Amino acid sequence: MLWTKNASSGSRIARMLHKSSKKSRYSKMFLATSGLLTVGLIGSYFSYESVRDRDNTHELSPSHFVKYRISHKQDIDPSHFLLEVTPLVKQKVNIWSQMTAENLWSIEVKQPEVMVVRSYTPLPLSFNPASKEMEVLKDGCNADGKLSFYIKKYENGEVARWLHHLPEDHVIEIRGPFVDYEFPHLPNELKRSRNCLDMNNCDKKSYIKGENSQFFYQPYDIMMFTAGTGVVTALQLLLTESPFRGNIKLFHTSDNIRQLGPLYPILLRLQASKRVQLNIFETDRQTKQEIVEIIGKSITRPYLYKGLLPFSNNNKNKFQPILALVCGPESYISSISGRKYDLSQGPVKGLLSSKGWNSENVYKLS
Numbered sequence: 114m115l116w117t118k119n120a121s122s123g124s125r126i127a128r129m130l131h132k133s134s135k136k137s138r139y140s141k142m143f144l145a146t147s148g149l150l151t152v153g154l155i156g157s158y159f160s161y162e163s164v165r166d167r168d169n170t171h172e173l174s175p176s177h178f179v180k181y182r183i184s185h186k187q188d189i190d191p192s193h194f195l196l197e198v199t200p201l202v203k204q205k206v207n208i209w210s211q212m213t214a215e216n217l218w219s220i221e222v223k224q225p226e227v228m229v230v231r232s233y234t235p236l237p238l239s240f241n242p243a244s245k246e247m248e249v250l251k252d253g254c255n256a257d258g259k260l261s262f263y264i265k266k267y268e269n270g271e272v273a274r275w276l277h278h279l280p281e282d283h284v285i286e287i288r289g290p291f292v293d294y295e296f297p298h299l300p301n302e303l304k305r306s307r308n309c310l311d312m313n314n315c316d317k318k319s320y321i322k323g324e325n326s327q328f329f330y331q332p333y334d335i336m337m338f339t340a341g342t343g344v345v346t347a348l349q350l351l352l353t354e355s356p357f358r359g360n361i362k363l364f365h366t367s368d369n370i371r372q373l374g375p376l377y378p379i380l381l382r383l384q385a386s387k388r389v390q391l392n393i394f395e396t397d398r399q400t401k402q403e404i405v406e407i408i409g410k411s412i413t414r415p416y417l418y419k420g421l422l423p424f425s426n427n428n429k430n431k432f433q434p435i436l437a438l439v440c441g442p443e444s445y446i447s448s449i450s451g452r453k454y455d456l457s458q459g460p461v462k463g464l465l466s467s468k469g470w471n472s473e474n475v476y477k478l479s
């Protein structure tokens with residue numbers, strides 16, 4: 114069965130085409146600048162394959178759909194909700210320790226009635242019925258394979274609306290992971306802990322505890338520009354096991370901050386732990402034009418990615434972004450970085466181009 118992204122178009126996009134487009138979306142900048150990356154890309158692919166039990170049809174896989182039940186659904190406002198799904202069979206693989214912050218990844222949800230799939234970006238959050246809060250998974254724990262999503266429901270949209278109407282315990286089918294962006298692989302690098310986000314602190318010796326501990330390789334900084342549900346890309350990098358090690362400056366725009374629901378306090382905790390520098394904009398308070406002007410003034414020039422360098426404390430507090438990731442609606446991507454086409458990145462224009470960024474260091478995500 115050929116599951117497609119687009120039910121309404123007469124000529125359905127073939128799965129093959131979709132796959133090849135994903136491949137072309139791999140980290141172009143790092144491929145161009147670091148020979149070591151090629152080894153890393155192959156290495157990370159094989160390490161994922163080797164751990165995954167190929168005969169086990171219950172494990173999450175890009176090649177077949179796996180059944181998950183809706184274990185929690187939480188409305189944030191009329192058009193945004195959180196969805197937690199739990200696999201019917203516990204997952205042996207901890208996908209979060211497999212993917213880490215070296216990969217931005219998504220899964221596909223099947224809508225069986227109209228025979229389409231849609232991509233969603235999982236977050237390592239789990240609903241705690243006692244506290245009634247979404248909690249970040251502890252290091253080393255995969256909550257049996259639970260995945261959570263922050264989803265926007267469009268008025269005439271097909272799949273998000275359908276998902277929103279489904280009752281708890283309804284079974285849906287998911288396949289993945291699909292890598293949307295890949296960072297350089299850091300062989301044998303120490304893992305950064307998430308203890309700063311964990312109220313009940315589960316201590317694991319294999320994780321770096323303090324922020325002063327030394328990594329083997331020099332972390333690099335990035336800027337992220339997100340709008341609406343695009344914020345999930347930043348949250349995935351910040352919340353996954355072994356989270357992003359460098360500094361992230363996040364420019365996020367939504368109608369208002371309430372749309373982020375419980376994700377906003379999590380972002381604030383991340384900022385308090387110096388994992389992210391937040392720049393939040395609300396279109397309910399400012400015009401899009403005003404926001405674009407402020408963002409434009411805050412964008413600094415790009416720094417050169419120098420490959421895998423040994424760790425050094427020099428420049429520790431100096432923000433030196435080597436990559437800009439942009440994720441949001443078409444018009445937002447256009448004004449920040451120039452238009453993104455369905456199957457290609459398109460030239461870098463907009464605010465980033467005016468500050469000296471180009472296709473070597475800008476990546477547009479859908």
Ligand SMILES: Cc1cc2nc3c(=O)[nH]c(=O)nc-3n(C[C@H](O)[C@H](O)[C@H](O)COP(=O)(O)OP(=O)(O)OC[C@H]3O[C@@H](n4cnc5c(N)ncnc54)[C@H](O)[C@@H]3O)c2cc1C
Binds near residue numbers: 219263272293
């Ligand atoms: C890698 C990736 C990760 C993603 N992660 C997330 C995520 O974590 N959370 C999230 O919310 N989304 C995410 N998305 C977007 C998601 O995949 C869907 O595109 C989104 O949920 C809309 O799908 P839909 O089926 O509900 O709406 P669609 O049916 O695709 O409709 C989308 C829009 O088109 C309009 N529309 C529909 N039909 C027509 C028509 N005939 N004419 C004109 N306009 C029409 C709708 O009103 C709506 O505005 C991600 C996308 C990608 C590619």
